[in-house]
Amino acid sequence: MTETRRVFHEELDAIRSDVIRLGALAGEAIEAATNALLAADLAAVEKVxxxxxxxxxxxxDMEQRTCLLLAQQQPMAADLRMLVTxxxxIHEIERIGDLMIKVAKAARRLYPHEIDPKIRGLIDRMRDQAAAQLRLAIxxxxxxxxxxxAALVDMDDVMDELQKELFQAIFSVRSPDDSTLQLAVQMALVGRFYERAGDHAANVADRVQFMVTGHFSFEPSNADG
Structure with missing residues (x-):
């Protein structure tokens, strides 16, 4: 192996490691954002x-390094698929982080109102599901x-069912109070943010299918944020 190729493969390994690191950061964001929301901790929101x-x-940084490798080394076959993947x-993972900012910021709009215990339980489950899907994708x-x-397809169905349960729980709360309506709107949005995070994790999995096989084995999810 030439020195140029050795350096190329070292950088490939470094980029692969940084994808894993990026996934870990997004996983931490899922945990921290949910905790901030459920605890109504405004200081924790700022940390998120x-x-x-x-x-x-x-x-x-990873985008720049990857583009530089593509331009300088002009990789073929598996290496090319890996870099394109x-x-x-990385942008699917970045969007998960962005969604968790939205989850955390919901705490500001809800403060100081408490979240219904049943809804809290469902948010906990959606947090765990989103984290599990991201972890499996990474x-x-x-x-x-x-x-x-491929297992992410079935896991994404679980997230969809949790979102439906959340909506049912939200609409089962009957009250003319304006604060209750505000809570319902915010919780519905939060449920959507977790569902979209699951979609992004599913898209990561689909890119892995392409990286390994050269083709997509299932349709990427339509995560729009």
């Missing part, structure tokens, strides 16, 4: 917003595991 800068900076995957990327990637 501030920490997103780290995720954004890493995403932009990275360019898509593991599939790290291990080039098509079977794990």
């Amino acid at each position: 917003v501030a920490n997103d800068r780290v995720l954004d900076d890493l995403t932009h 990275v360019l898509r995957v 593991e599939a990327f790290a291990d080039r595991d098509v079977a794990r990637a």
Whole structure:
């Protein structure tokens, strides 16, 4: 192996490791944003917003490094698919971080009202589901595991069902009070943010299918944020 190729493969490994790191940061954001929301902790909301800068900076750094490798090395076959996949995957992960900022900021609009216990329980479950889907997607990327990637399809169905349960719980609360209406609107939006986070994780998995096999095995989810 020439020195140029050795350096190229070292940078490939570094980029792969940074994708895993990026996924870990997004996973931390899911946890922190949910905790801030459920605890009505406005200081924690500010931390979630501030920490997103780290995720954004890493995403932009990885994008530049990946584009530079594509331009300088002109990789072929598997290496090319890996780099193209990275360019898509990092933005799917970045969007999960952006969605968690929206989850955290909902705490500001709800403060100081308390969240109904049943709704709190469903938000907890959606948090766990989003984190599990992201974790599985990153593991599939790290291990080039098509079977794990395919499992995200069924997991995304679970998230969709949780969102339906959340909506039912929201609309079961009967009150003419304006604050209750505001709570319902915010909780519906929060449920949508978790559902979209799950869609982004599913899209990561679909990119893994392409990276390993050269084709998409299922239709990417329509995550619009």
